[in-house]
Amino acid sequence: MSKLLKEFKEFAVRGNVIDLAVGVIIGGAFGKIVTSVVNDIIMPPIGMLLGNVNFTDLYISLEPERSMVDGKHISLAKAAEAGVPVIAYGQFVNVILNFLIVAFCIFILVKAINSLHRKKEEPAAEEEPATKECPFCLSEIPLKATRCGHCTSQLAEEQAR
Structure with missing residues (x-):
């Protein structure tokens, strides 16, 4: 049993595992920042341009009669409260934008790291x-x-x- 604990300790304190843990924590925090940017900064002006649409409330009701009050659709939160089955495509659009922004940032980061590696690997000019x-x-x-x-x-x- 002590051999197993010793191996686990060696694994857990190995540099790559710690680097990975730090990366996951920073990635989670970065994901929250991107979500806020999309929901609080990008989507409101787009919604305003499209006629004061709140993308988080866009949905297709699978039971339209239960999602209407006085001829108007209720909000997504109220529809969920009432147990109305819906396809929340507005939230899906937000998630897609989150993904695209995160993917683009990772692309830029990887591209920068690769260019640094290429500069290191270039052979010195022959003298x-x-x-x-x-x-x-x-x-x-x-x-x-x-x-x-x-x-x-x-x-x-x-x-x-």
């Missing part, structure tokens, strides 16, 4: 060689050498350049 090969002994010698340091051969002027 001019600092050495050359002696034609007599085939040893590496400095590029500007006029005499080989290994075999002491005199190098031609063209080779020295």
Whole structure:
């Protein structure tokens, strides 16, 4: 039993698990922010442009006679209270917008991370060689050498350049 607990402890404090936990917590908080942006900032002006429509109240009643009072549709909250079966497509539109915003933010984040990785992986520009090969002994010698340091051969002027 203690071996199992020891393995679990090693697993739980491993860096990747902690990073994942932090990511999930931050992701949850980010999801709440996006939900607020959609519900409180984006949808009200769109609803106003469409004739003062509240998207959270848009639904299709599966029992129309139970969702009407004095010839008008009741709100989604009242329909749910009354137990009227509905298709709440307005809330679905809000959820789709939430998803699209979160997906776009993740796309931008992944794209930025990938561009950072590409910059790190790019090979350094090749530099001019600092050495050359002696034609007599085939040893590496400095590029500007006029005499080989290994075999002491005199190098031609063209080779020295």
